[in-house]
Amino acid sequence: MSASNGVLLTVNELTISYGNIRAVKGISFEVHEGEIVTLIGANGAGKSSTLRAISGLVPYKGEVIYRGQNLHDIPADQIVALGIAQVPEGRGIFGNLTVGENLKLATWQRKDKAEIARDYERVFGIFPRLKERINQLGGTLSGGEQQMLAVARALMSRGRMLLLDEPSMGLAPVLVREIFKVLQEINQSGVTILLVEQNANMALRVAHRGYVLETGLITLSGPGKELLVDQRVKEAYLGG
Amino acid sequence: MIYILQQSLNALQLGSIYALIALGYTMVYGILTMINFAHGDLFMVGAFFCFIVATFFKLPFIPTLLISMIGVGLLGVTIERVAYRPLRQAPRVSAVITALGVGILLESVMLVIYPYPQSVPTLLPNITWTIGGVTISLLQIIIILLSLGLMLLLDFIVRRTMVGMAMRAISWDKSVVPLLGVPLNLVISATFALGTSLGAAAGVMYSQAFPVIDPYMGVLIGWKAFISAVVGGIGNIRGAMIGGFILGGVEIMVAAFMPSTYRDFVAFTLLLILLIFRPYGILGQPRPQKV
Numbered sequence: 001m002s003a004s005n006g007v008l009l010t011v012n013e014l015t016i017s018y019g020n021i022r023a024v025k026g027i028s029f030e031v032h033e034g035e036i037v038t039l040i041g042a043n044g045a046g047k048s049s050t051l052r053a054i055s056g057l058v059p060y061k062g063e064v065i066y067r068g069q070n071l072h073d074i075p076a077d078q079i080v081a082l083g084i085a086q087v088p089e090g091r092g093i094f095g096n097l098t099v100g101e102n103l104k105l106a107t108w109q110r111k112d113k114a115e116i117a118r119d120y121e122r123v124f125g126i127f128p129r130l131k132e133r134i135n136q137l138g139g140t141l142s143g144g145e146q147q148m149l150a151v152a153r154a155l156m157s158r159g160r161m162l163l164l165d166e167p168s169m170g171l172a173p174v175l176v177r178e179i180f181k182v183l184q185e186i187n188q189s190g191v192t193i194l195l196v197e198q199n200a201n202m203a204l205r206v207a208h209r210g211y212v213l214e215t216g217l218i219t220l221s222g223p224g225k226e227l228l229v230d231q232r233v234k235e236a237y238l239g240g
Numbered sequence: 241m242i243y244i245l246q247q248s249l250n251a252l253q254l255g256s257i258y259a260l261i262a263l264g265y266t267m268v269y270g271i272l273t274m275i276n277f278a279h280g281d282l283f284m285v286g287a288f289f290c291f292i293v294a295t296f297f298k299l300p301f302i303p304t305l306l307i308s309m310i311g312v313g314l315l316g317v318t319i320e321r322v323a324y325r326p327l328r329q330a331p332r333v334s335a336v337i338t339a340l341g342v343g344i345l346l347e348s349v350m351l352v353i354y355p356y357p358q359s360v361p362t363l364l365p366n367i368t369w370t371i372g373g374v375t376i377s378l379l380q381i382i383i384i385l386l387s388l389g390l391m392l393l394l395d396f397i398v399r400r401t402m403v404g405m406a407m408r409a410i411s412w413d414k415s416v417v418p419l420l421g422v423p424l425n426l427v428i429s430a431t432f433a434l435g436t437s438l439g440a441a442a443g444v445m446y447s448q449a450f451p452v453i454d455p456y457m458g459v460l461i462g463w464k465a466f467i468s469a470v471v472g473g474i475g476n477i478r479g480a481m482i483g484g485f486i487l488g489g490v491e492i493m494v495a496a497f498m499p500s501t502y503r504d505f506v507a508f509t510l511l512l513i514l515l516i517f518r519p520y521g522i523l524g525q526p527r528p529q530k531v
Contacts, residue, residue, distance in 0.1 A: 055419060080421030092416035094409045105405050109421035157421050 008033045008161060008192050009054070012063035016049045023049045025216035026062065031161070031194050036187050038195040038203040038224065040237060041213035047196040048089055050213075051163045054194075055079055055086045066161070081109040085159025089166050091150040095139025099130055102138050102149055106156040116156075123152045126182060144175040151182065161192040168199040180206050200237035204228040212237075242373040243496070251492035252485070253380050253449065256387030259484025260442035261465030262472065263394060264435035266480040269469070270411040271431050272328070274335045278319060278343035280462015282436045285346060286312045286443025287453045288354070294361045301363040301382075301448075308444050309437035316436025317429045325425070343458075350455035357454040360447040383445045390441055391481050394434065398477055403430050411475060471511050473524020482522055487511070 009031040016024040024046040031037045039047050053060040056076035064071045071079055085106075094102055103123070107116050124131040127148045133141065141149060147167055154162050167183070168176040176199065184206055187193050197203035204210050207224035212233060220232065227233050261283050268276040289308035293299050299307070323342050327335045367378040398404035406427040409417050417424050446461070447453050464487060472483025487507065494506040520526055 057415075057418065075423070076418035077421050077423040080419065086419045088416055088419060092413060092419065094412045094416070096408055096412045097405060101405050101408075105402070105409055105422060106420040108402060108406070153420065 006033050007031075008035075008067065009194070010063070010065040011050070011054070012065070014050065014053060014060055014062040014064065016046070016053055016058055016060045023216055024053070024060075027211075027213070027216070027218045029211050029218065029221070031192060033192055034187070034190065035208045036183070036193040036195060036206055036224075038197055038207035038210045039213050040197055040200040040203055040210060040227075040233075042237075043198065044215075045213040046216045047213055048165050051086060051165050051194070051196055054163060055084065077109070080157050080159075083158060083160035084163065085154035085157045085161070086163040087147075087150045087154050087165060087167065089169065091146045093138040093141070093146045093149055095137060097138055098135050099138060099141070099149060100134040102153055103130075103156045106153045108157075110158060115158075119156055119158070123155050126155075126185065127152050143170050144172070144178070147171060147175075147179055148182070151179075151186070155186070155191070159191065161194065162186070164193065164195045166196060166198060168197060168202060176202060200233065201228070204233075245372075245374045247492050247496045248489075249374065249376060249380060251489040253383050253488075254492060255485035255488025256384050257442045257446050257449075257484075258461075258465050258468045258488050259481045260387055260390065260438045260445075261461065262468040262480035262484045263391070263477065264439045265466050265469040266472070266474055266477060267407070267431050267435040270475040270477075271407055271414070271428060272324070272335075273475075274324070274332060275339065275466070276324075276435075277336060277339040277462075277466075278346060279436070279439055280458035280465065281343040281346040282312055282316055282319075282458070283439040283443045283446070283462060283465075284350065284453070284455060284458030285315060286440030287360070287447040287457065288350060288358075288443075288455075289440065290363075290444040290447050291358050291360045291453060294363055304363060305441060305444050308440045312440030312443070313433040313437035316432040316439075320429060320432040325428075343462075347455045347458075354455065357452050360451040360453055362451065363448060379448055383449065386441070386445065390438060394438065395477065397434070403427060407431055467508070467511060471514060471521055473521030476521070476523045479521055479523035486522075 007030050011027065011029050013026045013028055014024055015022065015026050027050065039050060041047050049058060052058045054064050054071070056071060056074060056079045066082060066084060069082070097105070103120070110116055129145060130149055130152055133145070138146065138149065151167070164183070167179050171179065180202055183193060195203055195207060204224040204227050210221065210224050210227045211218050212220040212227065220227065220230065261279065264279045264282070265276060268274060286308045289311050290304055293304045293307050319342055323338050324335055327338055364379050364382060369376050398407060406417065406422045409422070410424065410427060414424065465484065468483035468487045469480045470483070471486060472479030472481065490507045490510055491503055495503045498506065
């Protein structure tokens with residue numbers, strides 16, 4: 001099932017510390033081109049920190065290599081230009097900007113006008129509701145719409161790889177299913193996805209491969225379908 | 241009636257200057273939630289730039305204005321880079337103390353260069369018209385129109401351009417901005433450049449209206465402009481403009497009808513009363529709580 005072509009992202013011995021507390025203790029994993037890979041684990045396991053390190057938002061030790069390029073000393077806004085777009089925890093919508101402005105700001109690094117126009121078409125094709133609300137302030141959207149806007153924004157920055165931090169958080173189950181369905185469609189259009197989730201059940205269903213993170217260490221890994229039926233995962237994350 | 245019209249014109253002139261300076265306070269607060277207490281002194285440096293360029297290079301008004309704005313804009317960017325950026329993660333109070341220190345530094349350096357008040361050359365022809373008993377000078381018209389023009393330009397930049405969009409985004413949530421590929425520091429530098437160059441424009445115009453300048457001229461005017469920004473709703477650009485005109489209007493009207501020593505007392509009392517009823521200022525809103 002794994003749609004593995006080349007390796008897109010390699011994380012090597014990643015260690016992240018906040019003061020004296022080590023949040024991530026030397027983890028290594030890979031994401032292949034075209035895959036959905038998920039990192040699951042409890043609150044505080046180090047999932048968000050890992051994504052923040054890849055995006056260049058927190059200092060770390062170890063290596064993050066994207067398309068053969070070491071990202072360690074590259075500033076966060078330049079990492080976006082390389083094609084890595086993060087949808088942060090809590091969605092990070094600018095409530096004082098309109099839906100259209102939220103999307104437009106994400107094209108800051110791009111000069112390709114024709115391509116940008118095509119990406120607007122594509123994004124509004126996936127999320128027709130955003131087109132209807134283009135002049136509405138981001139703060140007036142519902143939680144589900146904000147999540148869609150956050151994903152749309154990541155696509156507008158020309159993300160070839162999306163890092164998603166808890167996209168299901170705070171959403172009704174029906175909306176969670178809708179978001180995950182869209183994520184699969186986006187993935188099938190050629191975008192690689194690294195997904196961090198507490199909702200392990202949903203994440204493992206859509207992921208080609210998964211890693212289980214426990215207090216800063218990877219304790220299990222394997223194809224999504226296998227982890228879904230693994231006894232240890234079931235007990236710890238899927239409610240037995 | 242003529243007296244009131246005449247005073248209204250004076251109020252517009254003074255209000256324009258307060259509004260231009262207030263914009264600098266409000267823009268920096270909007271993106272960094274920090275009060276740049278050196279801003280009044282940057283206004284003073286703008287006036288001295290005008291004095292130096294006009295006295296020693298004998299340039300006309302527009303080039304003098306542009307040189308002052310660019311010079312002070314670069315100074316503002318440098319101050320942010322050297323003094324404020326290293327403290328961005330520090331408690332707000334450290335940054336505020338630093339800003340006060342930068343202000344005192346600017347005053348002291350200027351005092352070393354110019355220990356005595358200086359007289360600024362007049363750059364505009366002294367033309368006045370009398371219409372129905374109201375006297376209007378060319379200088380007044382230029383101050384009012386130029387200020388309005390600069391404010392419209394700023395409003396356009398903030399509302400319609402990518403940089404302006406990024407400034408508004410930063411004021412909402414700074415942490416997300418880099419994730420969209422927007423270089424945070426560049427936008428913050430642009431904000432300082434814009435805000436301080438508007439302060440410099442105010443300094444140039446003020447030094448044409450009140451041509452004797454000294455290194456401490458920015459202190460009281462800076463405080464008044466800061467209060468204008470608070471009255472309008474700090475962090476709100478249109479609020480700063482409104483606040484500037486309100487303070488200018490109140491001051492001129494108090495001085496027009498009462499002994500002039502009452503001016504600051506009455507003006508500030510009225511503003512304090514306004515803040516009791518609108519604690520976030522006229523256009524300000526409580527900042528959204530982030531979860």
